[in-house]
Amino acid sequence: MMAGIPIIDLRLQASPEEAARLRDAARRLGCFRVTGHGVPRALQDDMKAAVRALFDLPDAAKRRNADVISGSGYVAPSETNPLYEAFGLYDAASPADVDAFCASLDAPPRIRETIRRYAEKTHGLIVDVAAKLAASLGLEPEDADRSFQDWPCQFRINRYNYTADSVGQTGVQVHTDSGFLTVLHEDDRVGGLEVADPDTGELAPVDPVPGTFLVNLGDVATAWSNGALHNVRHRVRCVAAAPRVSIALFLLAPKDDVVRAPDAFVTAERRRRYRTFGYDDYRRLRQSTGEHAGEALARLAA
Secondary structure, eight states: OOOOOOEEEGGGTTSHHHHHHHHHHHHHTSEEEEESOSOOHHHHHHHHHHHHHHHTSOHHHHTTSOOSSTTOSOBOOOSSSTTEEEEEEETTTOHHHHHHHHHHTTOOHHHHHHHHHHHHHHHHHHHHHHHHHHHHTTOOHHHHHHHTTTSOEEEEEEEEEOOGGGTTSEEEEEEOOSSSEEEEEOOSSOOOEEEEOTTTOOEEEOOOOTTOEEEEEOHHHHHHTTTOSOOOOEEEEOOSSSEEEEEEEEEOSOTTSEEOOOGGGOOSSSOOOBOOEEHHHHHHHHHHHTOOSSHHHHTTBO
C-alpha cells in the first residue's frame, strides 16, 4: 500500500520546503492535493449542487451538450459503461464557451452564474499549479506564468449511478490522462478513486478530503517536461451503492497543438526523450491503439 497523497499549500510556495514537496510529488507520484487554492468552499458546494441538477435533466436535454472536439460533449450510459454518464465543456477557459454550454442545457440563471464563477476560479487554479510546476523544474517564473494562460481546458463532469450490484466493479478502467494536468473535485461522500504506486504498480484507494482538489499529471506533462514529471495511472471503482459525482478540469496542451519540451529542460546529460507531436494526433493514437495507460507515449520516444 502506498503512502498518503501529499497535501500542498499553494499559499506557501515561496517556501523552499513546500516547493520541494511539490516537485517531489510531481516527479515521484504524479499526483498531490492542494489547499490554499482560492476556490471558496461555498462555491465548491454550489457547483456540486448545480451538477446534480444538470444530471436530473431529461435525456433529450442532456444530448444538446454536443461535441466541440471529439469526445467533448455528453456521454450517455452505454452497454460498455451502463452506470456512467458525463457532460463535457470545451473550452472552459473561454467565458463564451461556458455561456454556450449553459445555454445549450437551458440552465437557469443561478446555475449559470455558479458554473461561470467556478470555471473562472478553477481555470486560475489550474494555470497557477502548472506554472508552479514549471518553475519547480527550473523555468523562469515569468516564462512559467506566461506558458499556460492560453492552453485550452476541458471540463468533464461525471456521474456514476452505482447500485448494490455494482459494488466492487470498475467504474473507469486504469488509464493516464492524455493532457498536461487535471484538477479533480471529488465527491466528498463517495470515494472510489485509486492511483498506482510508482514503485510497485499496485493500485491504492485515495479517500476524498473535503475542501481540497486532487491534481493528476498526464502524458503531456511527461513529454513537455522531458520525462521529469510522472503521468499517474489511476481508475475508479464502485465502493458504495450511491451516486458519485466528480468534476474534472483538464489543462490539455499548447494552443498551437504542438507538444515539445522547452530547450531549458534538455541538456547533454538529459537528451530530448520525446519527439515533437500534435496533441490531437496523440489523442487519436491512444484511441486507435487502445493504449490508454501511458503506453502510447512510449511510441513517441525520440
